[in-house]
Amino acid sequence: MANEQGKQVSQTGAEETVTMELTEEKKAAIQERITRQIADELQIGGGRVKTTVGLLDEGNTIPFIARYRKEMTGELDENQLRDIEERLTYLRNLESRKLEVMRLIEEQGKLTGELRASIERAGKLQEVEDLYRPYRQKRKTRASVAKEKGLEPLAQWLLSQPRQGNLTAEASKYVNEDRAVSTAEEAIQGAMDIIAEQVADDAKIRAWVRRHTFEQGIVSTEARKADQESVYEMYYSYQEPVRKLPPHRILAINRGEREDVLKVSLDVQTDRIHDFIGKQLIKGPSVTRDTLTAVIEDAYKRLLAPSIEREVRGEMTEKAEEKAIQVFAENLRNLLLQPPVKGKVVLGVDPAYRTGCKLAVIDDTGKMLEIAVTYPTPPNNKVAEAKAVFKRLIESYSVELIVIGNGTASRETEQFVAELISEVKSRKLAYLIVNEAGASVYSASKLAQAEFPDLDVSERSAISIARRLQDPLAELVKIEPKAIGVGQYQHDVTQKRLDESLTFVVESAVNHVGVDVNTASASLLSYVSGINGTLAKNIVKFRDENGKFASRTQLQKVPRLGAKAFEQCVGFLRIPGGGNPLDNTPIHPESYAVVDKLFRDQKLDVSKLGSEELKAVLQRLEPAELADKLGVGVPTLRDILDSLLRPGRDPREELEAPLFRTDVLQLEDLTPGMELKGTVRNVIDFGAFVDIGIKNDGLVHISQLSNSYVKHPMDVVSVGDVVTVWVLNVDVKKGRVGLTMKKP
Structure with a gap:
């Protein structure tokens, strides 16, 4: 028990002086242990890991090491190098925390050799914090108040579990008006509070209860208002084991709870937990057995259960976030690496209803030639005037492609453009809808203001949409990575971790492609290996x-x-x-x-x-x-x-070129079994959304991606893929289409 350990430490701590200063030999031993652990975890040879760590410590970037130091690392790829770097950072921080914890415990005179060895052996930060918990300075608790009243000896007497004696009589010795202990019952309760806190702080008990909760716990959700309509209706009366809850469901439940739509609890049967704690605490028959049994129930219900539930849900969320970030990162990489459409004069369209469609003609180098605005969509419906403007721009600049952003009014604009194309006989025209996520972020940025100071925000957005076709990478790097919406729940995850992961993806993509130093913007150059924002501007x-x-x-x-x-x-x-x-x-x-x-x-x-x-x-x-x-x-x-x-x-x-269209489909045109070509717009845990040319993207559920088992949709499809799909079902009322990639 923690109190026994603490007592033992206070008796022996003076004899065992532990220095926190590390010798070079000790530092080398820690480094060797870290290297060995990373090698074991990642199944990579120790020599390769050691060399990689050395290269990273010398200030080399991952893209540089992956490309130009292959002999030294045994041809480790960027993802393996990234894994090594992340584990190296974690384990070094873990070692630093161990030293800090040992120093803090030593200052209390309670650091025994046994405790020190336990801290040094700990492989996770959670283990270190569990070991430190009994020695951490706490805010005022029931146990600390009881200690101030001098009730620790009574707690020790309870824990000694005497076979003879009278609890009330023993507790009466501690009744003292000066210490605000009025009755024997009050003294007993104080002693129980002290023991309950010791139980809740015991590292071994916490580790077992945490593991048991993960393995046997059930997440239960219910609606705060049963008759309330929301996107969380499937969770209004829902249960699923902790160990089976998939990442996207964890994040959905968290969001529903945060929006005060759902009540969430983590339930676990308590009998086994009480039995386990009892085996650690109760030695056999004694006059205090019933009291200690009551302590165990109180310790778990009042202290352990709420704390462990927070920790377990926190760990569930952390794993779910990591998965969501991986999905976002992979989608972003595929979006960034979409093939550029070069040598084309492009007309970019930022669609809208009331404020009209903003148009931007750019030449084959991305230079803006002309800006205009038209009103072909409701409520204005100036279709004839809009066609005249479009046709003039097409003829004046020999436009070959029309690029439409996929935001508000995009499908109405697409219908208009498809009709326009059928009327233009003088040249071959096609259109494409691109993901405009982040275009408004770029348009309002200082970068866009500097590039186009005389244009308003929406006009800059039309230029960005057009350029995304000509060179997706060069244009998208101007935007904060997380603003490019190709994931799930990206706003629900830890933003710092998301930023780090997405920045790594952008750097990887930029260095994979390479950069023309004579045409690249400072934004693009800043993602090149070894170049920061200041250097990019200097170049x-x-x-x-x-x-x-x-x-x-x-x-x-x-x-x-x-x-x-x-x-x-x-x-x-x-x-x-x-x-x-x-x-x-x-x-x-x-x-x-x-x-x-x-x-x-x-x-x-x-x-x-x-x-x-x-x-x-x-x-x-x-x-x-x-x-x-x-x-x-x-x-x-x-x-x-x-x-x-x-x-x-x-x-x-x-890579496969994007899918150009000349005509548009209506939802009503679709029938089950119809074969279509589409572009994958987003890949998530439960499937892929495919643009087939209707208002809303169709969903290919994970079960419909292949005739064989699919562990994750990303094993089959990527953002930007042009795929053949067949219509499974159509819900005209909800505007939803179910698709399959299994050939009928």
């Missing part, structure tokens, strides 16, 4: 003042871009048309000497980079045979050859 300013960069080495002249930042960023920056063709490839300058040696050895000319003749020679080379001769690792040489075969390539162009 743009240097470019504006000195003209385009002619070589990568010129970047070293940018103010505050030091050697480390240059090493980390330069491989991800491209310079098309520069003096050295290698500057437009992912090959790092540190490997240019390898390329020179390769070209001399094979009698090749770097000026012919990209030619079929050069490709034919490079394709015949075997990296494993050449690596030693060139003094380079096989993975690096493999990447070099791949870059030389496809200089200046954009990896997004290998």
Whole structure:
């Protein structure tokens, strides 16, 4: 028990002086233990983990390590490196907390060797906090008040469980008007309160009860007002075991509780819990047995149960949030890596009802050519006037694609555009609906104000919508990642954790694609490995003042871009048309000497980079045979050859192009069994939403994604995928369509 432990500590603490100062040897031992633990948890070789930790500690970024240090890490990918980094941070923070807890307990003179060993062995922060709990300074409690009244010896007498004696008589010894103990019953109650708090603070008991609650607990929900209509009606009388509750349901229940629609409880049978605590506390027959049994019931009901319920629900929420963040992050990555539609003049449309549709024509480089506004939708319905404006813009600028944001009035605008396309015979036109999430955030930002100071918010939004087709990545990085709505419950999760995860995704996507340093905005550059916001602005300013960069080495002249930042960023920056063709490839300058040696050895000319003749020679080379001769690792040489075969390539162009439409479907047009092509707009835990060209996206439930078992929808589909679906059912009243990807 905690009180026994505390008593024992106070007797021996003076003899056992524990220093919190760590020797270099001790630091090395802790680092070795952390490395070993990460290797075991992630099933990655200890040497690879140790090397990765060293690289991270030297200030290298994950994209840089993943791309340019493959030999050192054994070709760990970005996700594995990220996992190592996260666990490293957690475990180092855990070690720091252990030291802090030991210091605080030692200051009380209660740190025994046994307790110290228990803290050092703890593998989770929760375990450390459980061990520290009895020694933490508490606010005023019933137990602390009883201690002030001098009732601790009575509590000890109760815990000694004498076989003979009289409890009332013993308690009468503590009746003292000066200490505000009026009766023996009051003294007994105070002693019971002291023991109850010790029971609730005992680390072993807390760990067992927490685990039992996870394994056997039932989450129960009910409506606060049974007749109230809401989106939470399925939870008005609902029960599910804690261990089986899926992440999206946990977050939905939490939101319903937060909005005061649901009452939520966590129920667990108490008999086994009482029995377990009894075995820890009660030694056998005694005159205090019944009293201690009552203490156990009170300790659990009043102290343990509420505390453990908070902890269990907190842990459930944490796991659910982590899953939601993973879903959001994966959707965001797929959205960012949508293939760009280059070489097209685009007409962007930000649809609306009362305020009209804002139009923006942009050329094939993203430059704004003209802004306009039309009113083809209710309540104005100026269809003829709107068609005249659209047709003028289409003819004047040779528009090839119309891009419509998917916000308010988008489907009415789509109907109008489809009709317009059928009337324009002079050129081939198509339209596309894009996710406009975050466009309003960008439009009101300082960045948008600086870019288009003379335009209002909605006009800037139309430009953003148009540019999302031409280069989704370059446009979407201007927006706070969490404002790009491609997930579930993103507003219900810990925002700091969400921001960290999404920032990592954006960085990964940007560095995967590479950035043209001569055209990139500061927003895009700030996500490049090794470049922060200040450096990004310095690069743009240097470019504006000195003209385009002619070589990568010129970047070293940018103010505050030091050697480390240059090493980390330069491989991800491209310079098309520069003096050295290698500057437009992912090959790092540190490997240019390898390329020179390769070209001399094979009698090749770097000026012919990209030619079929050069490709034919490079394709015949075997990296494993050449690596030693060139003094380079096989993975690096493999990447070099791949870059030389496809200089200046954009990896997004290998993905399926977006689905363009010329006509629109009505909900009433759909019948079960109808085959359609659609674009996946969002993937969530229970399925995928697919844009099939009607007002609301259709849902492919997880059970309809494949004929075989699907663990998670992301195993089958991704945001942006163009898929073939069949109509399962249509609910015209609710505007819902059920789809299947199982071919009839």
